[in-house]
Amino acid sequence: MKLRRDKPSPEDAIARLADGSVSEAQRGVLERLVADSPELAAKLSEQRRALELVGAVDVLAPQRLLERLATPASAPTPRPRRRVPLRGIAVLVGAIVVLALLAARNHGPNVSGEIHLALARATLPAPAASPADRGELKASVDGIAFPDWHARGWQASGARADALDGRAVETVFYRSADYGRLGYSIVAGLPLALPSGGRSHGDGAVTYTVFHLDGATVVTWRRYGHTCVLAARRAPASALLALAGWA
Amino acid sequence: MHQLDPAGLPAHVDRLYRAAWALCGSPTDAEDLVQETFARVLSGPRILRGRDELAYLLAALRNTYISDRRRASRRPVFTARPIEDLPLESRDQAGAPEGAFEASEVLAAIAQLPEDFRMALIAVDIVGLSYGEAARALGTREATITTRIYRARSQVARRLSPVEQPPGQAPRRREGTGA
Numbered sequence: 001m002k003l004r005r006d007k008p009s010p011e012d013a014i015a016r017l018a019d020g021s022v023s024e025a026q027r028g029v030l031e032r033l034v035a036d037s038p039e040l041a042a043k044l045s046e047q048r049r050a051l052e053l054v055g056a057v058d059v060l061a062p063q064r065l066l067e068r069l070a071t072p073a074s075a076p077t078p079r080p081r082r083r084v085p086l087r088g089i090a091v092l093v094g095a096i097v098v099l100a101l102l103a104a105r106n107h108g109p110n111v112s113g114e115i116h117l118a119l120a121r122a123t124l125p126a127p128a129a130s131p132a133d134r135g136e137l138k139a140s141v142d143g144i145a146f147p148d149w150h151a152r153g154w155q156a157s158g159a160r161a162d163a164l165d166g167r168a169v170e171t172v173f174y175r176s177a178d179y180g181r182l183g184y185s186i187v188a189g190l191p192l193a194l195p196s197g198g199r200s201h202g203d204g205a206v207t208y209t210v211f212h213l214d215g216a217t218v219v220t221w222r223r224y225g226h227t228c229v230l231a232a233r234r235a236p237a238s239a240l241l242a243l244a245g246w247a
Numbered sequence: 248m249h250q251l252d253p254a255g256l257p258a259h260v261d262r263l264y265r266a267a268w269a270l271c272g273s274p275t276d277a278e279d280l281v282q283e284t285f286a287r288v289l290s291g292p293r294i295l296r297g298r299d300e301l302a303y304l305l306a307a308l309r310n311t312y313i314s315d316r317r318r319a320s321r322r323p324v325f326t327a328r329p330i331e332d333l334p335l336e337s338r339d340q341a342g343a344p345e346g347a348f349e350a351s352e353v354l355a356a357i358a359q360l361p362e363d364f365r366m367a368l369i370a371v372d373i374v375g376l377s378y379g380e381a382a383r384a385l386g387t388r389e390a391t392i393t394t395r396i397y398r399a400r401s402q403v404a405r406r407l408s409p410v411e412q413p414p415g416q417a418p419r420r421r422e423g424t425g426a
Contacts, residue, residue, distance in 0.1 A: 008390060015397035019371075021378060043401075050400035053407055054357070054372045057350040061264035065278045069260065069285050 014040060018047035020215045051215060056116050118183030118231035119216055122158025122173050139172055141186040144223050146172045149243060153177065179239055182232035192227040201241060208244055210237045219244050251293035251300060256285065259304055265354070266305060266369045270312055272358030274351075284311045302384040305374050309366060309385070356406045360399050367395035368403070 008016075010033070016022045017030045034040045127139035129148050136145040137156055148156070154174040162169045168188040175181050198211035198220075208221045219230045219240040230240045260281065267277035267284075284307050295303050357365055357373075370381035371392070378396075382389040 008393065011397045012390065012393040015393055015400065016378075018400070046404045047397065047400045049408070050404040051372060053353045053403060054368070054400075057265060057353050057373070059261075059265055059268065059274075059350045059354070061260045061281070062274075062278065065264065065281060066257075066260065068278070068282050069257075 010040060011043065014043050015047055018044055018051055018215055020212050048215060055213065058116070117160065117162050117164065117169055117171050118185040118218075118229050119233070120160065120171070120183070122160055122171075124159040124161065126156035126158050127172060137172065139170060141168065141170045141188050142224075142226060144186055144226055146170075146184060146186070147243075147246060149174055149246070152243065152246065154182070154243065157181070176235070179232060179235035182230055182235055182240070182243075185229045185231075186223070187227045187229075189226075191222050191225060208241055210241065249295055251288065251295055251303065253289055255300055256288070256304070259301055262301070262374050263304055263308055266373050267308060267312075269354045269357040269369050269373055270308070270365065272355055280308065280312055280315070283315065284308045287311060299380070301374060302376055302380045305370055305376065306384045353403070353407065356403050357399075359406070360402055364395045364399035364402065367392050368399035371396055372400070 013022070013026070013030055014034075017027065017034070022030060034044050127137040127146065129150070130136040130138050130145065133145070135148055137148050139146045139159060146156075150156070154176045156172055157175040158173040160171045160173075162171070164187060169185055170188075171183050171185040173181060173183050198209035201208045201210060206221050206223075208219050210217070210219050212218065213231075216231050216233050217235060217237050217240060219237065221228055221244055228244070230244055232240060263281050263284065264277055267280040268274055271277055271280055284304065288304065288307050293303070357368060360368065366385055367381060370376045370384060371378060374381075376384060378389050378392050382392045385392065
């Protein structure tokens with residue numbers, strides 16, 4: 001007979017704390033436990049390290065697989081010969097898959113790589129405030145400037161420049177005394193596809209999508225047709241949404 | 248209860264491909280596995296009972312993997328051959344932080360986990376299911392999934408932790424899988 005555990009082990013709780021799947025009430029208790037225990041802190045760090053590694057895996061299905069999927073007849077497992085009507089249905093289903101695959105591919109890369117960059121370390125100094133506009137920094141992507149949130153308690157602290165699937169991605173990092181660090185990335189070119197599962201918020205003109213990834217809170221939206229991402233580990237979604245509204 | 252919509256499947260191809268690679272440890276085998284899974288799923292109407300498409304597809308992927316392995320009984324879970332022609336469309340690694348690993352290394356480390364741990368980590372951390380969804384998709388209890396995920400992550404983190412070197416030498420990696 002197998003024994004059933006009624007209470008989760010500390011390790012189970014640490015796993016959930018690392019990926020943010022604990023309730024707010026549990027989070028507070030767990031964070032206090034971790035603060036008092038170097039052993040638990042090390043375990044939490046290890047869990048987060050794994051999440052970071054796995055979350056950075058951004059491999060896409062190769063084009064040849066998409067082409068193979070679009071050809072039902074080339075399935076590796078031979079199927080019994082179908083009668084004509086069923087074959088017709090299979091061809092129709094295949095055609096639907098082809099169209100949908102192509103439609104999905106036309107969206108290009110999704111926003112997950114950009115999120116990784118928004119959570120990465122800075123490699124460049126923080127841009128200075130723009131002399132021309134008090135609300136902006138001297139950093140921009142395709143003419144879209146990064147905001148200066150100094151007056152809102154967020155000081156620009158660093159930056160980085162990357163290429164994501166051939167597109168330029170600029171990220172500026174900000175720090176706040178209350179919420180720590182956040183990254184704000186803007187990707188050049190056409191907007192990226194959004195991951196599924198987010199929660200949408202709108203202010204009438206712009207739709208903001210909020211989701212959680214690898215223990216981070218992420219808000220993404222579009223400015224002048226460009227994908228923007230705010231990502232932070234400590235700041236709540238409400239704080240990020242408020243900043244996004246002022247971007 | 249609703250019927251699986253074939254038109255919705257392409258949205259999941261990338262995630263399933265990553266899951267398949269982590270499951271079988273090879274990008275080439277992953278392509279075959281995803282293709283066969285899709286062929287099976289599309290071979291007839293599928294009724295989903297309270298599960299979303301992604302959870303259903305993950306279960307189908309796992310079942311296909313298991314039945315293929317039983318039928319073939321020909322390959323180890325992980326093949327540690329060098330992977331030099333990866334069809335990666337990953338970000339530019341030039342600006343990656345110190346200690347960053349190639350996607351292939353991470354997937355290879357996952358592929359070496361015991362199967363139960365591997366499936367739990369794939370379901371939650373790669374496919375993105377909740378703990379509850381993962382438990383239902385894999386036919387086990389949520390508490391069991393949680394424990395497996397904790398252990399799987401610990402093993403992955405340890406396998407991919409950089410080995411400390413004396414000052415003046417570049418850090419080397421503990422794991423040498425295909426890198």
